[in-house]
Amino acid sequence: MAEERATPVWMDLLWLLFLAGLALLPPIHELHKQVILLVLGLFQLIEKPLIRDAGERRGPVLAVMVKLTLATVLLNHTRDVSPILSSYWPVFFVPVTTAAIYFGPVGTLLWTSITSAAYCSYLIPAMKDFELDWNKGGSQLLLRVLFFFFVGMTVNRFVVEYRLQVRRYQLLSQSLAETNRELRQAQDEARRAERLAALGQLSAGLAHEIRNPLGVIKGSAEILNQKLAGSDALAQELSGYIYTEVNRVSALVSRFLDFARPARLELHPEQMPPLLDACLKMAADLGASAKVRILREYAPGLPPAMIDRELCEQVFTNLILNACEAMGEQDGDLKIRINSSQAQPAAQVWVEIEDSGPGIAPDLREQIFNPFFTTKKTGVGLGLAIVSKIVDAHGGSVKVESSPGRGACFRVTLPAAVSVPARVEKMTV
Ligand SMILES: Nc1ncnc2c1ncn2[C@@H]1O[C@H](COP(=O)(O)OP(=O)(O)OP(=O)(O)O)[C@@H](O)[C@H]1O
Ligand SMILES: [Mg+2]
Numbered sequence: 001m002a003e004e005r006a007t008p009v010w011m012d013l014l015w016l017l018f019l020a021g022l023a024l025l026p027p028i029h030e031l032h033k034q035v036i037l038l039v040l041g042l043f044q045l046i047e048k049p050l051i052r053d054a055g056e057r058r059g060p061v062l063a064v065m066v067k068l069t070l071a072t073v074l075l076n077h078t079r080d081v082s083p084i085l086s087s088y089w090p091v092f093f094v095p096v097t098t099a100a101i102y103f104g105p106v107g108t109l110l111w112t113s114i115t116s117a118a119y120c121s122y123l124i125p126a127m128k129d130f131e132l133d134w135n136k137g138g139s140q141l142l143l144r145v146l147f148f149f150f151v152g153m154t155v156n157r158f159v160v161e162y163r164l165q166v167r168r169y170q171l172l173s174q175s176l177a178e179t180n181r182e183l184r185q186a187q188d189e190a191r192r193a194e195r196l197a198a199l200g201q202l203s204a205g206l207a208h209e210i211r212n213p214l215g216v217i218k219g220s221a222e223i224l225n226q227k228l229a230g231s232d233a234l235a236q237e238l239s240g241y242i243y244t245e246v247n248r249v250s251a252l253v254s255r256f257l258d259f260a261r262p263a264r265l266e267l268h269p270e271q272m273p274p275l276l277d278a279c280l281k282m283a284a285d286l287g288a289s290a291k292v293r294i295l296r297e298y299a300p301g302l303p304p305a306m307i308d309r310e311l312c313e314q315v316f317t318n319l320i321l322n323a324c325e326a327m328g329e330q331d332g333d334l335k336i337r338i339n340s341s342q343a344q345p346a347a348q349v350w351v352e353i354e355d356s357g358p359g360i361a362p363d364l365r366e367q368i369f370n371p372f373f374t375t376k377k378t379g380v381g382l383g384l385a386i387v388s389k390i391v392d393a394h395g396g397s398v399k400v401e402s403s404p405g406r407g408a409c410f411r412v413t414l415p416a417a418v419s420v421p422a423r424v425e426k427m428t429v
Pocket of ligand 1: 380383
């Protein structure tokens with residue numbers, strides 16, 4: 001309610017000038033009148049800090065009451081025959097406009113009624129001494145009271161409109177500040193992504209260059225291993241180390257290149273159930289635990305998905321391998337669900353791979369998709385980074401749900417090929 005009024009100093013000076021003008025008008029030798037005008041002037045100057053100190057609710061009430069009291073007393077000391085006939089009656093506009101500035105429409109009406117009552121209260125002593133001519137005096141009085149309301153409500157309308165405008169600007173500036181913050185964040189992220197992309201390009205180039213000499217070392221180590229078979233045991237052991245370690249580095253470089261190379265998608269409509277079956281077989285060939293029980297829940301009448309088969313095989317093989325690795329050598333259930341949904345703007349096919357392993361801690365759920373994040377002794381930490389890169393390239397999404405001790409469920413959503421006629425699309429991302 002008690003909003004800060006932006007009153008410049010010159011307005012205060014103008015107000016004092018106006019009161020000085022009143023002081024110089026008759027009755028000049030009435031000391032009470034001059035004192036009241038002085039108090040009114042001083043109060044105007046200290047009004048703002050006083051309201052701030054008195055609080056949002058009490059401050060404005062105090063300000064209006066002080067001004068109303070001063071106006072009422074002033075009328076008594078500027079009387080001609082009776083206070084009701086004082087030509088200083090417009091001084092009541094001071095409490096009325098103050099109320100209009102600080103209160104809402106109802107408060108303004110209330111304070112204007114109180115002001116009118118204070119003014120009309122001088123009618124009681126006047127009626128004892130004079131006879132009131134209702135046609136002349138009565139209507140004039142009513143006119144003045146009506147003017148109090150007119151001025152009060154007009155000022156209040158402007159003030160309410162002004163407050164609304166200020167509120168609108170505040171909200172606008174808040175939303176602008178928020179947009180600015182988001183923009184700066186996006187710029188920071190873009191800069192970071194640019195730096196990472198440059199780093200990725202550099203390391204991909206480096207990995208590519210390393211791969212060729214590695215191939216030569218690998219081949220040579222293999223021949224060396226064969227040549228040394230049956231000879232010196234130490235030499236044979238050492239060449240065995242060279243061979244296995246070179247193999248490991250070579251596999252690492254290949255995986256890294258899978259991740260760093262831009263994916264060139266060759267999109268075809270593909271049925272997901274046979275693709276998942278092929279991935280299960282691939283995972284088994286790659287050493288996925290044989291003890292795992294596989295439960296297939298494939299919905300009937302599934303639409304084909306618009307995907308790059310080879311890349312999606314990498315996605316699901318990685319997820320199946322992770323699930324099997326999570327369940328370790330113990331028994332476990334691996335559930336594969338395939339279904340479709342009519343999401344907007346296009347239909348989707350989703351695949352869920354759920355295991356009964358130890359699950360993923362909530363604070364790791366975002367990190368597991370970062371490249372080189374691994375909790376495994378021999379892991380590289382590129383499996384899920386490759387998964388999310390390939391799925392993103394398809395315009396799909398990968399989400400994980402897990403509660404520690406209750407397994408993990410990865411859901412991959414891919415665009416369905418229902419509305420798209422069977423065709424081949426090529427795109428590079
Ligand atoms: N099904 C799962 N259950 C529990 N933890 C999982 C599961 N899948 C992934 N994780 C966690 O996420 C981490 C990252 O997985 P990601 O596949 O990216 O790398 P990795 O399996 O460790 O190594 P690799 O590059 O050989 O795949 C894993 O080390 C593991 O901690
Ligand atoms: Mg993995």
